[in-house]
Amino acid sequence: METMQQIVGQARAAFNSGRCRSLGFRMQQLKALERMVQEKEKEILAALKADLHKSGPSAYSHEILGVLKELALAMDKLPSWAAPQPVKRDLLTMRDEAYVCPEPLGVVLIIGAWNYPFVLVMQPLIGAIAAGNAVVVKPSEICENMARLVSDLLPQYLDQELYPVVTGGVPETTELLKQRFDHILYTGNSTVGKIVMAAAAKHLTPVTLELGGKSPCYIDKDCDLAVACRSGCCKPSVGHCPQAADVTQALLAGLWGLEGTDQEIHIMTCWLIAPLAVLLNYMVWSLLAFVMFCLVFFFCQLIKRVISETFSGGVTGNDVIMHFFLSTLPFGGVGNSGIGAYHGKHSFETFSHHRACLIRDLKMEVMHKLRYPPGSQKKVDWAKFFLLKRFNKGQIGLLILALLGIVAAVVTIKVSFG
Known part of the structure; x- marks a missing residue:
């Protein structure tokens, strides 16, 4: 072996x-x-x-x-x-x-x-x-x-x-x-x-x-519970809903609900991948501030606010986990939910x-003599001009023509006196 x-x-x-x-x-x-x-x-x-x-x-x-x-x-x-x-x-x-x-x-x-x-x-x-x-x-x-x-x-x-x-x-x-x-x-x-x-x-x-990690889910009072209550890996593990009793009844066979829980129970201290819904009677923003999320799912009309005020590896609005299936989106967590994405x-x-990779054009070496000793304030000023000054496209075109003219003049002088 x-x-x-x-x-x-x-x-x-x-x-x-x-x-x-x-x-x-x-x-x-x-x-x-x-x-x-x-x-x-x-x-x-x-x-x-x-x-x-x-x-x-x-x-x-x-x-x-x-x-x-x-x-x-x-x-x-x-x-x-x-x-x-x-x-x-x-x-x-x-x-x-x-x-x-x-x-x-x-x-x-x-x-x-x-x-x-x-x-x-x-x-x-x-x-x-x-x-x-x-x-x-x-x-x-x-x-x-x-x-x-x-x-x-x-x-x-x-x-x-x-x-x-x-x-x-x-x-x-x-x-x-x-x-x-x-x-x-x-x-x-x-x-x-x-x-x-x-x-x-x-x-x-x-x-x-x-x-694995918590996947908080906020279900708005106006949402369709038949759509919202689903289960599976990377599905909601922590939820807030104004109609918690109705949600509990709507959970399908693969989703287990635990009512009357608090954040001190063992399952709330674990990072997991599991079809679990913990229904907490917290204000939604207190809930969303509870943990650095692996994923955030929510069924509401507050999508932009949730995205701007929470931090997570990924977000799906008006559904769950669907961002996992779009290959143009990165999939990954943050904090205890992971590092990196694929x-x-x-x-x-x-x-x-x-x-x-940078392949130099040696014809422009005359411009790069600024980097060679001895140093001088004049060279510093020219370096600031080239590196810090902002130009629009028209100005850049004129500057390129001017620089090419300078290079051509230098070459001509060298040839004439060579």
């Missing part, structure tokens, strides 16, 4: 070979992953049924559909995501080439969660592959069937050296975290999140932590190093 050091070392050697840097290779791997999901749909649904008793339609819509959508987006947009992005230049660099170039980070570790064991591994994996990284995948050990399936399937479809799968429990994960990675994405609870972050800090490894292009950016 390979050790964790060997697995990570093999992935790093594969990354250093450079084969995952080309867009062609990345597209090939993404298409292979898409083919895996399509061809092994029955096996994926069976594993979800065995581990979590998820029904076929629910499992497909929550786990498979989102992965296929993310794959389609990544394959469609990858050329534009990976292209150098030009940036604005100032007067001293107006003739230079300046751009930001997205580059792969290296070897990434993705640790999945048990409640959505397929999508919470595959979605970040898509972004990491698109960004050109090697990826070590660690599915949740709680869902044994899904972990075993992912471990069996990925090597059949993807490059085995670049994208190894590690299974096992706490001992294996602990050993894995001792290795050096270039980024770690963990989905789970804040207690383990702190352990992951502490391990990453030893190597100065950046992290993305998607952690989904769509945000996944690509999370797993990319944004390299600053």
